[in-house]
Structure formats: structure tokens, C-alpha cells
Amino acid sequence: MSGRRVVVTGLGCISALGPDVETFWRRARAGDSAIGPIRNLDMSDVRFQNGAEITGFVPTDHFDDKQLIPLDRFAQLAVVAARQAVGQAAPEWTDAERRQTAVVTGSCYGGKTSEDEGFREIYGSGTKRARVHPMTIPRLMANAGSSWIAMEYGLQGPAYTVSTACSSANHAIGQAFWLVRNGICDVALTGGCEAPFTPGSMKAWEALRVVSGDTCRPFSKDRKGLILGEGAAMLVLETEERAKARGARILGEIAGFGMSADAHHVTQPSVDGPAMAIERALADGGVDGAAIGHINAHGTGTPANDPVETAAIRRVLGGQADKVRVTSTKSLHGHALGAAGAIEAVATVLTLERGEAPPTANYLGLDPECELPLILSPEGCTAEYALSHSFAFGGLNAVVLFRAYRA
Amino acid sequence: MRIGQNFAMLECMSDDILQRVIKVVAEAQKLPIEKVTVDSTFEELAIDSLDGIQLLFHLETEFDVNIPDEAARQVRGIKELAEGVEKLVAQKSA
Numbered sequence: 350m351s352g353r354r355v356v357v358t359g360l361g362c363i364s365a366l367g368p369d370v371e372t373f374w375r376r377a378r379a380g381d382s383a384i385g386p387i388r389n390l391d392m393s394d395v396r397f398q399n400g401a402e403i404t405g406f407v408p409t410d411h412f413d414d415k416q417l418i419p420l421d422r423f424a425q426l427a428v429v430a431a432r433q434a435v436g437q438a439a440p441e442w443t444d445a446e447r448r449q450t451a452v453v454t455g456s457c458y459g460g461k462t463s464e465d466e467g468f469r470e471i472y473g474s475g476t477k478r479a480r481v482h483p484m485t486i487p488r489l490m491a492n493a494g495s496s497w498i499a500m501e502y503g504l505q506g507p508a509y510t511v512s513t514a515c516s517s518a519n520h521a522i523g524q525a526f527w528l529v530r531n532g533i534c535d536v537a538l539t540g541g542c543e544a545p546f547t548p549g550s551m552k553a554w555e556a557l558r559v560v561s562g563d564t565c566r567p568f569s570k571d572r573k574g575l576i577l578g579e580g581a582a583m584l585v586l587e588t589e590e591r592a593k594a595r596g597a598r599i600l601g602e603i604a605g606f607g608m609s610a611d612a613h614h615v616t617q618p619s620v621d622g623p624a625m626a627i628e629r630a631l632a633d634g635g636v637d638g639a640a641i642g643h644i645n646a647h648g649t650g651t652p653a654n655d656p657v658e659t660a661a662i663r664r665v666l667g668g669q670a671d672k673v674r675v676t677s678t679k680s681l682h683g684h685a686l687g688a689a690g691a692i693e694a695v696a697t698v699l700t701l702e703r704g705e706a707p708p709t710a711n712y713l714g715l716d717p718e719c720e721l722p723l724i725l726s727p728e729g730c731t732a733e734y735a736l737s738h739s740f741a742f743g744g745l746n747a748v749v750l751f752r753a754y755r756a
Numbered sequence: 757m758r759i760g761q762n763f764a765m766l767e768c769m770s771d772d773i774l775q776r777v778i779k780v781v782a783e784a785q786k787l788p789i790e791k792v793t794v795d796s797t798f799e800e801l802a803i804d805s806l807d808g809i810q811l812l813f814h815l816e817t818e819f820d821v822n823i824p825d826e827a828a829r830q831v832r833g834i835k836e837l838a839e840g841v842e843k844l845v846a847q848k849s850a
Contacts, residue, residue: 414786418810478820483813484806 352530356592356754357601359438359585361430361540362695364682365401365578369433373682373692374699378727380708382681384564384576387546395551397560401578401683402546419484420497421460426581426688427494427542428501435502438585440536441595442502449534452495452508453525454583455517455541457687458550459491465547494542494581506534515647516608517541518582518690519739519747523606525586526749535591540583540691557616559651565684566711567648567677568655568719575649578683582691584698593756601698604734604752605634611744618654618740623647623661626746630736631665634750638666641673642732643706645697646721647740648677649684650711656718658738674732676724680710690739694749697737701753706730769794769835770842773819777838780814797833811837819845 365383366373376383386392387400403426408417411429420428442450467481487493492510499508507528511520518541525539554560554577561574592599607629611622631638647658663670678696685692700706708724735751774794782789785801792801798808808831812823815837821844831837 419806480813480816483809487806 353532354589355526355529355586355603356589356599357584357603357698358440358587358592358597358599359434359436360582360600360695360698361433361437362580362582362692363403363406363426363429364580364582364685364692365403366682368405370695373695377678377681377696377707378705380681380710380727382564382710384683390546390548390551392551396555397562399561399564399576400546401576403579419487421463421488421493421544423456423458423460423462423542423544423581424488424493424497426544426579427454427583428497430540430542430581430583431498431501431538434538434583434585438597440585440587442536446536447503448505450504451506451525451528451534451537451539452499452504453511453521453528453537453539454494454498455511455513455519455521455687455690456491456494457512457514457517457543458545460489460493461547461550462544463488465549468549498538504538512687513745513747514741514743515684515686515689516739516741516745516747517687518694519737519749520608522584522603522690522694522749523608523747526603526606529586529588536585536587538583538585540581540694541688542581543686543688544579545577545686546579561650564711565650565680566713567646567650567680567709568659568716568721568723569650569712570714570716572650572652572655572716574651575679575684578679578685580682580685580688580692582688582695584691584694599754600702602752602754603749604636605630605632605750606748607631607633608745608747611746613744615744616653616742618657619744620657620660620664622744622746623658623738623740624664626748627661627665627736627738630748630750634734634752636734636750639669640734641666641669641736643697643700643730643735644673644675645693645700645735645737646675646677647738648679648709650677650679654740655716658740659719659721662721671722673722674706674724674728674730675721676707676709678707681707690737690747690749693737694751697735697751700730701732701735701751704730769838773842773845774838776818777815777841778834780818781811781834784811784814792834794835794838795833815841821845821848
């Protein structure tokens with residue numbers, strides 16, 4: 350452990366659980382899953398039917414018509430979540446700080462909605478005059494979230510987007526944390542954004558045969574796969590010193606970050622890679638596995654992920670693996686891919702801050718290969734340290750270590 | 757040369773084409789139609805490069821023409837825009 354302490358002073362979240370952090374938390378802590386039939390797409394030709402869609406989002410409530418022209422849905426969600434986080438943190442940027450503040454976001458897909466619409470026109474219209482909308486490229490670029498957040502607040506520090514499939518947001522948060530801890534900047538906005546519900550994307554997921562035909566049942570017997578979700582979540586990070594000096598309310602602390610590659614198989618996870626990422630997050634935070642009281646697991650509910658994640662937790666935490674309280678909130682908000690780690694970061698910060706832990710929904714009973722102390726109904730949480738796991742297709746792993754803030 | 761070959765200025769501009777161009781510009785830019793005149797420049801109408809690209813897209817749709825990149829880059833105002841469109845429409849029907 351080295352460098353400055355990094356705290357969280359703002360949270361923003363728009364997801365299937367609701368349009369803001371408080372709605373998200375009210376439903377999450379009660380285990381009220383948002384998974385249901387996908388309604389915004391024609392799913393008649395798709396084998397799976399369920400997802401975790403955002404309902405009631407009206408873009409013109411947040412942007413004027415002209416602003417919306419270059420904004421894909423995933424970037425709209427990014428800006429909405431960033432506004433919530435900045436609204437809560439009220440960062441009181443000086444001009445010099447705006448020039449230095451970082452924006453690091455994660456996205457797996459980028460603007461898939463715009464890309465899909467445009468390509469459908471090209472390949473499907475049957476006319477040689479087919480064109481795509483002139484804003485297709487600005488809409489689909491994966492860095493649109495970072496770019497629009499930077500423009501919204503005039504932030505000119507390090508700004509970029511990480512794309513590591515399901516680990517994108519955790520990689521982004523971890524790097525933003527390191528930027529602040531290591532003195533590159535004093536404030537950072539970080540998180541992830543994703544809007545994967547498009548016809549082409551649904552067919553691609555169908556073909557991979559990893560999406561559940563019913564629901565998401567992490568670590569459960571008879572689990573059948575993941576459930577896709579959409580959303581965005583953003584965190585305002587700043588140094589503890591800065592937050593205290595301005596009297597900001599500190600919601601939590603990021604204490605460590607670890608990453609690794611499986612270097613093994615594109616979709617079959619290994620125990621080594623995730624275990625190394627967990628070990629490195631602990632080492633980065635200067636704590637032992639025995640200190641970990643809570644885990645917001647990757648917990649996709651796929652047959653392959655959950656036993657491997659269980660083995661990784663057991664390998665690194667040893668005896669503490671029988672005590673640590675584990676949840677997978679993907680059973681509530683779905684797997685939002687490049688936004689997943691950010692939504693789960695919001696859940697983890699709130700778990701530690703408010704002392705209540707959201708349960709894993711849809712559990713049917715023990716799978717002996719996934720035996721962990723799972724949170725299956727709402728319960729209190731007294732943990733000081735918590736891990737949030739993301740393990741991506743392609744074998745790229747990122748683990749963030751959170752700490753309940755104590756001055 | 758300010759105006760590309762395909763967008764060469766015509767002496768007599770069709771009022772019908774001018775009015776349709778003005779309508780497309782006003783709608784795309786969310787401007788009251790009376791604010792857009794034959795003499796308006798893009799600068800006066802706060803049309804930036806990104807807006808300009810979208811205008812070309814909408815004009816191609818409206819007039820079923822292909823506006824070449826090089827010609828489009830030279831245009832600075834409504835008059836040139838309408839003249840260029842008129843030239844392309846004339847070429848199409850020739």
C-alpha cells in the first residue's frame with residue numbers, strides 16, 4: 350500500500366433496478382430482481398426471452414433534441430449517471446482542477462444500438478443507395494461515455510475508455526483509483542456504461558449459448574446462464590485530503606486494485622487468473638484475505654463461471670472463505686457487461702456504508718462446487734473490507750478492494 | 757476555388773429548390789424557418805462542421821442526390837448550398 354487515500358464522494362446509477370441510486374438500493378437490498386421479459390425488442394426469433402432492461406427512460410427528459418443527435422443510448426446513460434454522481438459529490442472544481450480531473454469509463458460494446466441500426470440499413474434495405482446516419486461513428490465509438498462526460502464538465506485531465514468485455518468497468522475504476530492515489534490527479538470520474546439490447550447482439554449471445562432461458566441464479570444448482578442487463582454507473586473519486594478539506598460527505602474508500610490475464614481460453618475461465626487478480630488487489634491494499642468480510646462476486650450464473658470463482662475465492666481466502674458474506678447482484682440487475690463492475694461498485698460502496706447487504710436472488714439450492722457463505726436474504730453487514738470481482742471473456746480479470754470509510 | 761466543379765454557381769436559382777433547402781436546414785437545426793434566408797451563412801446560423809455533415813445527409817435524402825465530399829467542403833452558406841443542390845438535381849435529370 351502506498352500513496353494517498355482515495356475516497357468515494359459521489360455515486361450515480363441508472364439500471365434495470367431504477368433511474369437513480371436510491372431506487373437502485375431500495376430494490377437491491379430487498380432482493381427485488383428486475384429481470385423479466387425483454388420488451389423493447391422483437392424477441393420472437395431468439396431462444397432466450399428475459400433480460401434486465403431499463404424501463405421508463407425518456408432521453409428528452411435529460412437532453413435536448415440537438416444534444417441527442419450524436420448520443421447513442423449507452424452514452425446517454427453514462428452522462429445521466431455522471432450527473433447524479435457529480436450532483437452528489439458537488440466537487441467544487443477550481444479551473445486548475447478541471448484541467449487535471451480524470452475521466453475513465455468502461456464499455457464492452459460501445460454504441461451497439463447505432464451500429465446495429467446503421468448496418469441493418471446497409472445490409473438489409475436491398476438498395477444501392479443505402480446510407481447510415483452521419484453520426485454513426487461518433488455514436489458508436491466506445492469512448493463516447495468518457496468524451497461526453499469530459500465535455501459536460503470541462504474536464505481536461507487523463508480521459509479514456511477501457512474495453513475488456515465484462516471487466517471493463519472494474520479495469521476503469523481501478524485505473525482511476527491509481528491515477529488519484531499516485532498523484533496524477535486529485536479527482537476522477539469513473540465507471541461504466543452499456544446498452545446491449547439490439548437485434549444483432551441478441552442473436553450473437555444466443556449463438557454463444559451462455560444466456561439463461563429463465564433467469565440468473567448465481568452459485569445455485571440448476572443455474573442455466575447469465576441474463577443480460579443494461580445501465581451505467583459512475584463514481585466520483587478524490588483524495589481523502591481534498592474531500593476532508595472541503596467538508597464533503599465520504600461514502601467509502603477504494604483501498605486496492607488487482608488485475609490479471611488467464612492466458613488460457615477465450616470463454617472457459619481458469620482458477621489461476623481470478624485468484625491472482627484477488628491476491629493482487631489484497632496486496633495492493635496491504636491487507637490479508639482474513640480482512641475480507643464481504644464479496645460482490647462476478648457470479649454470472651453460468652455453469653462455467655461460478656465453480657471457478659468459488660475455487661478462486663477458496664484458494665486466496667483460505668479459512669476466511671467459510672466466513673466471508675458473498676452476493677451476486679447480477680441476479681438483481683442482470684449482467685450489464687462493460688457497466689457491470691460499476692453498478693456492482695455502487696452496490697459494494699453502499700453495502701459498506703449503510704451496513705446492509707443485498708441478497709443473491711433466484712437461488713434454488715446448493716451446488717457442491719459453488720459452496721460459499723451466500724447472502725440469500727437481506728442482512729446486515731459489519732465488514733470493513735469488501736471485494737468486487739469482474740472476470741471477463743477473454744480471461745481478463747479485475748478486482749477492486751473497497752473499504753468502509755473510517756477517518 | 758471556393759466552389760467545387762459539381763457545385764458550380766448557376767445564374768438562376770430555382771425558388772422551389774431554395775425553399776426546400778431552407779426547410780431542411782431549419783428543421784435539422786431546429787431553427788424558426790424565417791431565420792434562414794438565402795443570404796444566411798453557416799456561421800450566422802451557428803452550423804458547425806458536425807451540423808454540416810448532417811445537413812448534407814438530409815439534403816441527399818430530400819433531393820435523392822449524391823453530394824461529393826470535395827464540393828461539400830467549400831460551401832459556406834445557404835445560397836451556395838442551394839446552388840450546389842440545383843446543379844446536382846440538374847445533372848441527375850440530364
